[in-house]
Amino acid sequence: MAAMELPFSKSEYDRRLALTRKGMEAYGLDALVVTSPAGMNWLTGYDGWSFYVDQAVIVTGDGMPYWWGRLMDANGARRTAFLDDDHILFYADRYIQADGIHPMDDLAEKLAGLALDKARIGVEMNAYYYSAAGHAALLKGLPSATIKDGSGLVDWQRVVKSDEEISFMRKAAQISNRVMTHAMEIAEPGMKKNRFVGELMKTAITGVDDIWGDYPAIMPLLPSGPDASAPHLTWSGDEFRTGEATFIEQAGCYRRYHAPLSRTVFFGKPPQYMTDAAEALVAGLNAGIEAARAGNRAGDIAAALEKELWKVGIERPNRCGYATGLAYPPDWGEHTVSIRTIDETVLKPGMTLHFMPGLWMDDWGLEITETILITENGPAEALCRVERKLFVKD
């Protein structure tokens, strides 16, 4: 059993395992190999920066799941997951980045050892850290098994958050509030962006009282001026400049749960087209949150937003949000629900989404985003509490 305190109650992990097994039944699987770090954590509590080598959680038809990973990480599994010692399996260090052998050779042997060599086994073909080479090795090592694509199986069980999880999301949101408020206080022309990010990261990890900050799955994104036409640039040693907009996209993180929040700051007097765009964006966010009701479709949120943006002539071809919560680098999105007009997912209470209608134009950009919680009745709740507007520092 875990030497460290588990984040959640045992009944919460039981709930997750039961949901996963129901999914496995629907997929026709005897076993599921979960390689996404978020899925591994969600199922067992396992937490560590070990996802740069092959590792997995194996769920079979009954009993406790198995953790499998590198020998040196077995101690991490013993300390953070609720698993008994004989459910912690490992491979020798010689498999690491070596020619001619692959850690997945060992996984194949371990699965055979669990009498799964002729079983129907699901793998996450689309997950981060499940490589094409690893897949090939697993297929080769289990010639009599039926390997099926179980991408998304666990992810979709994670969509509706439990009360315990929602309380973590609220804590993450408190960190996001603190970070963004501090950001807007200290940002000023002439400040070097790396110094600014240093302050933000310190604030995020320090957290709020006992709510200690964990590392976010994405580093702060904060391009300025023309660079803000590119959504995923990080920072440099350049200075903030008068006459430029900078969007700040970041997430507070509490025990791997994220509440992303973005705001934009302009130094000086913003041009009219930017003020207009920001107003339309806020109107779109408000309309989208109104539409984000249990029973509506995810696509309804996008449609409500687009209607407001069209009023100022902005056509936005991209999706404007996604499910968020428990995550590891490189993404705080959960790869299930997308907020885009064609997404037919019916919204349910407990879903948490990053509603993020960023505008990345030819030579400027603007982001005002919210993490929202679908409620039992009425519109969604925005978990963060930072004024929804373009911040201007004149």
Add this chain to the structure above:
Amino acid sequence: MAAMELPFSKSEYDRRLALTRKGMEAYGLDALVVTSPAGMNWLTGYDGWSFYVDQAVIVTGDGMPYWWGRLMDANGARRTAFLDDDHILFYADRYIQADGIHPMDDLAEKLAGLALDKARIGVEMNAYYYSAAGHAALLKGLPSATIKDGSGLVDWQRVVKSDEEISFMRKAAQISNRVMTHAMEIAEPGMKKNRFVGELMKTAITGVDDIWGDYPAIMPLLPSGPDASAPHLTWSGDEFRTGEATFIEQAGCYRRYHAPLSRTVFFGKPPQYMTDAAEALVAGLNAGIEAARAGNRAGDIAAALEKELWKVGIERPNRCGYATGLAYPPDWGEHTVSIRTIDETVLKPGMTLHFMPGLWMDDWGLEITETILITENGPAEALCRVERKLFVKD
């Protein structure tokens, strides 16, 4: 051409492209699809937190490489890479996390558009962010092409650093020095670990004068006491305690180049077995650095270390280091040279390695590590300058 200043000279990028094409020739390839973010950056300068979606750099037999990625990231390529606009290819947002279609469907079309539909194309089957599902889609989309595994092709061209790169490594090392010195100043019993990490991250990103800090490819690892038996635990809101050792593994990062450095601090009077182990570890590091000479093998470094550790009865089954430098999450290792007895790589001037003989015992752990540069003559140079010892705060 890049709107932002490129990190390196044009001749440096020419050198890299020529090396890569030589590798392609040896592998018998007409084209290479590079999906590792570090490889993409090394070849073109492209830098952004966009590796959570499919993207690649395509190298053909001659001319400028191509960047390929998501529509919204094309602006990032325009701003950070040296490529002409018609060498920036992109796919529509509808491919993102959608059922029935995959971004690699689009890559197959783009490669066909470059008349590569019958070509011999290398892919990085073992790279992060090249998924099993993406590989399957690419194979399906290019039925007449010969798709070969080109894992490591670019990585091995990166092993010997140019003078320009070494100057970046030295800057990263300056940041590492600053972070570790500050860490040893402020660490004390009763301090919450998340507050400690907040200070460290602020210091790392603030950097040293004009050497601005970039995000490290691995977050700080700093387990304490029995948790230090597990190498890859991050932090929590727990306090440092008297009578416990904490190792701090981190890397300063300058423009994606890393100089990892670890030290261990003990609060109170360390037990004799730990002092002995630390002394043996330092002796092993010194011996390994002596052995890390051009012409020797990587395995000689490991052998020199092990000899010292055996003297105090420590047998260490894991590799004790790896090539490091340009990297993105989740790893600052370059997946080429390993420091382990069986590694026959001949050391060459300009190689940079993280020599990291961590000790992870049953209920304690210790790390003292160095980033070393293989020199023309004599032993390797340790790039960081923090006293090589167990730090004790009584």
